[in-house]
Structure formats: structure tokens, C-alpha cells
Amino acid sequence: MLMLRVAARVELISLLVLLGNLATVHVPWVATLLGPLHGCAYLVVIGAAVAATGRVRPRLLAVVPGIGGLLALRAVRRG
Numbered sequence: 001m002l003m004l005r006v007a008a009r010v011e012l013i014s015l016l017v018l019l020g021n022l023a024t025v026h027v028p029w030v031a032t033l034l035g036p037l038h039g040c041a042y043l044v045v046i047g048a049a050v051a052a053t054g055r056v057r058p059r060l061l062a063v064v065p066g067i068g069g070l071l072a073l074r075a076v077r078r079g
Contacts, residue, residue, distance in 0.1 A: 004048035007044040008073055012069065017034055052072075052076050
């Protein structure tokens with residue numbers, strides 16, 4: 001559950017920074033660093049959601065880019 005929580009936050013924050021960078025100054029090295037970090041966090045969210053529960057709903061919510069990890073975490077907590 002801790003891995004899902006951390007990965008969900010990293011995924012969301014990295015996406016927000018990437019979009020903010022794109023909308024404002026568009027510094028190439030920011031995208032170079034955070035793009036792969038965001039992608040890895042996305043994959044970890046999906047894997048952690050699968051490992052955390054056997055239910056279908058959290059697993060499907062984890063696939064939603066950006067906020068899926070937080071939605072899956074909420075679904076797991078609700079039981």
C-alpha cells in the first residue's frame with residue numbers, strides 16, 4: 001500500500017510539472033528527466049494496484065493516467 005501511495009504522488013506531481021513546463025518555458029532537460037520518471041511511476045502504480053488487491057475496480061482505476069493512482073488508492077482504502 002505504501003508503494004502505491006508514493007508512486008501515485010510521484011506520478012501526479014511529475015505530470016503536473018511536465019505540463020507546467022510545456023505551458024510556460026518548455027525547458028528541454030525538464031522533459032528529458034521527468035518524462036521517464038513519470039512513465040516509470042505510471043507502471044509502478046499499475047503494478048502496485050495489482051499487488052495490493054485482487055479486486056477489479058482499483059486495478060482499472062490505476063490505468064487512468066495522472067490521477068489513476070490516487071483513485072485506485074482511494075478504492076483500496078474504501079474496501
